[in-house]
Amino acid sequence: MPGSAKKKPEERVILTMTREQAYAVMNATELLARLYIGQVFTVPQLLGDFKDADYAERSSRANDAFTLGVKILVGENAYGYPDIEEKSIEHERCWAVYATIRHAIAWHDNPEGNRWGVAFDRPMAYSHNEAMPKCEIRTVKED
16 A cells, blocks of 8 residues: 555564573563663562672662762662652563563463562563563473
């Protein structure tokens, strides 16, 4: 039709990974999603070593430093938190990936379910413009 734009076909990227790689992706996407909304407290938790005797002190200092850095970048609101007014599409994409993998692992490991864990709640789409990711866990048979 003249004057009409061709609609591009929707693409899907299929990625196969080990459980360990899935946990790395979960950590990365959760961290990035939280950074996009100013929740920097997860950085010391993910990077620090809980076994260190001075972990609590170093983690607290690191959290203060990360928080200050974010406030310098985006400003500070009236409550003393980083001034991030709304969630970005990048936050929503990262959180969708994190929540989808978390949900799939929870049900795979506990097929009987568990009504008390947030991991068992079906992830909700934040963006109406994008489909939620899908995650399927399969056992690979060795040759």
